[in-house]
Amino acid sequence: AAITTSIGIHDIAFATGSYRIDLAELAARHGVEANKYYIGLGQSEMSVLANDEDVVTMAATAAQRILDRGDSRPIRTLIFATETGIDQSKAAGVYVHRLLGLGSDVRVVEVKQACYSATAALQFATALVARSPEEAVLVVASDVARYEIDSNAEATQGAGAVAMLVTADPAILEIEPVSGLFTEDVMDFWRPNHRSTAVVDGKLSIDAYINATTGAWADLASRGGPAFESIERFCYHQPFTRMAVKAHRKLAASVAELGNDEADVQLDGTFDYNRRIGNSYTASIYLALAALLDTDDDLAGKRLGFLSYGSGAVSEFFTGIVSAGYREHVRADENRALLDGRTPIGDEQYLALQRFTPADVSNYETTRETPGRFRFGGVDGDKRVYEVV
Ligand code: HMG
Secondary structure, rough: OOOOOOOOEEEEEEEEEEEEEEHOOOOOOOOOOOHHHHHHHHHOOEOOOOOOOOEEEEEEHHHHHHHHOOOOOOOOEEEOOOOOOOOOOOHHHHHHHHHHHOOOOOOOEEOOOOHHHHHHHHHHHHHHHHOOOOEEEEEEEEEEEEEOOOHHHHHHHHHEEEEEEEEEEOOEEEEEOEEEEEEOOOOEEEEEOOOOEEEEHHHHHHHHHHHHHHHHHHHHHOOOOHHHHHOOEEOOOOOOOHHHHHHHHHHHHHHHHOOOOHHHHHHOOOHHHHHHHHHOOOHHHHHHHHHHHOOOOOOOOOOEEEEEEEEOOEEEEEEEEEEHHHHHHOOOOHHHHHHHEEOOOOHHHHHHOOOOOOOOOOOEOOOOOOOOOEEEEEEEOEEEEEEOO
């Protein structure tokens, strides 16, 4: 095979739940001002799944958008990144593989490390493409963020999936080879097997995130990574958009002596989707990239920085160069229509959907709600049922 040095994201598309709730609805129940969420967290609304949607249907919907566009290189690997696992053994990606109609000559695997694992998947994909540049790897990140009802963390829920096609000579972003890594065993956020909602120490998680940001940057710098000043924009994992601001201000002050206003400019354009979708865990940082590509038409040839964080905790700082001609490959209008097309729901309907989690029941059918092509039909004899509508 030909030797290739340019490997990265050739296509990127996302999907989310078909409902949305304005955070003012939540604020009213919590007895706080809506501005605590709108300004304090930097979140305006969050996506909510219909009862016949889950991580598999979202992932399939996002990936289908990529397949519909088409590429001549065969997909030989599908890596599914999630922390909303639906089975302790079978990879959720195998269901997606069938829903998409992929051939039997594809390897499928699921990876996990909180919100970080999509970045691991992306890096593994670049290595596979380096070995076999004529092949493509489909990376899908899909998650539903769930916390206890009435907890402080409830306003930082959300749901979303991002699919990315990783190839040689990518049309969107070439990923550069030097990465900064940081791993530390910390109990800031986790979800034991018996729980459907996460356990979180909110304040500790914010400190752990910031610590992992500066730690990963220090590793990148020590390995000869690009200079801070050469990076045009930064995409962060966004559990809520203000988290990115907090972490980046700290980093920019310590490594480049930038003030807050100067630091904030480096995040411009990366918040629009996460602000409206909420935390989508593994998908969040790549929703930041999608938002940036859709809003900034002057990125060709520019370097982007990426800070991926997953509680527990693993972080990675890496960089990429935006491809010439990327504008022809973005889906700005389609993406905005997708978000605008979600059905607004009030607190009562949201609560009813949150309580619909019969995880301990081996047989149930979901009601038909999703307007999407793929639906989760329920569980039959402990088997999850997925349908193409
Ligand atoms: P809280 O403790 O209720 O909020 O929950 P708070 O009191 O800290 O207020 C939040 C901000 O709103 C503050 O701003 C207030 O001042 C401000 P700050 O001081 O931080 O700049 N505020 C207002 N602003 C304007 N007008 C008002 C007003 N009132 C207050 N009227 C917390 C916040 C994030 C702790 C909670 O939502 C939580 O626990 N969320 C989940 C954990 C989380 O998202 N952590 C982020 C880092 S960890 C991570 O990113 C990993 C993760 O994605 C999981 C994974 O890796 O898998 C979570």
